[in-house]
């Protein structure tokens with residue numbers, strides 16, 4: 001059970017009082033169109049500050065940036081009031097290293113509510129160590145951390161108020177959008193590249209998180225400056241970083257080799273296929289079949305009355321199938337006790353996959369001295 005002293009009160013107060021202030025402002029002050037649009041622009045600006053700045057630049061170093069770009073991101077990210085770069089990125093690096101474990105501050109396995117906001121409201125011991133020496137070496141980050149409250153007040157409240165003449169509190173919207181990365185992005189969507197951990201790819205999450213919703217990709221390839229790699233996927237953070245590179249504000253945009261990315265995708269596809277295959281009957285595995293000589297096949301036919309024929313080193317029992325053979329019973333009758341590999345493969349008729357799949361269920365034995373072949377195999381392609 002949680003007790004009063006487990007609560008991180010400063011966060012709890014910020015997260016409850018500020019939306020109330022925002023609602024109060026909204027209900028008591030007449031909303032002007034220009035101010036509405038300014039709130040929207042500032043919401044996007046601060047959101048991108050978190051995604052392109054706190055996340056993809058400082059946490060993952062997925063690209064390099066000029067000091068000017070860093071200052072822009074500082075202003076934007078601080079305006080979202082999600083903590084200092086040093087605090088945020090430390091937590092984020094711990095999250096990546098210990099995903100889904102007790103040491104993961106946003107551990108999705110503790111539930112959606114915890115991953116969304118609970119982790120901020122309940123005090124947590126710092127159980128894990130990660131390297132943040134690159135962050136502490138930067139004087140800008142140290143200053144922001146030491147005087148965070150002042151910076152947050154300015155960029156979160158004073159600046160937007162000065163511009164609009166109103167206290168909007170619109171950064172509350174940014175909070176819930178970006179918190180979705182820790183919560184929804186671990187619950188909704190596809191495990192496109194790996195399913196050992198909870199992060200998922202989802203377009204809806206991407207829409208509310210400025211493109212961070214392709215979270216399965218991100219956890220696999222965190223040093224990639226992109227989260228979405230398909231042209232049709234929504235990733236405005238990637239577009240912002242890329243556009244900034246055109247004017248030299250960002251550079252060395254890191255991209256994981258597509259060969260490796262595709263291997264991940266294929267791995268998951270193969271896994272899904274393997275699951276589906278488990279539910280289908282592929283007949284007895286070839287290596288589990290008895291091995292018969294040609295003479296033994298003949299004897300079995302005469303002693304048991306079974307209708308056996310041989311194709312590509314495998315002996316098939318077509319007793320029950322003969323009457324249903326689409327090519328007619330005659331061809332099969334004439335094939336009993338014979339190796340009809342060439343007739344089956346084009347000599348009489350070149351059978352389609354349907355026949356090759358079907359005959360797996362008729363496997364009876366393998367022929368001694370032959371190399372039995374799988375009826376359908378994609379290995380050669």
Ligand code: HEM
Nearest residue numbers: 316326327331335340343344348349351352354355358359
């Ligand atoms: C276990 C053995 C066999 C199975 C499971 C089998 C199954 C089938 C199936 C499902 C078709 C429909 C079309 C297709 O899938 O390509 C077919 C067509 C045919 N089969 Fe077989 N077959 C077997 C052996 C043979 C043999 C040994 C011969 C000839 C000596 C033969 C001659 C034909 C012919 C001529 C057709 C074409 C029928 C048409 O479309 O007019 N089949 N067979």
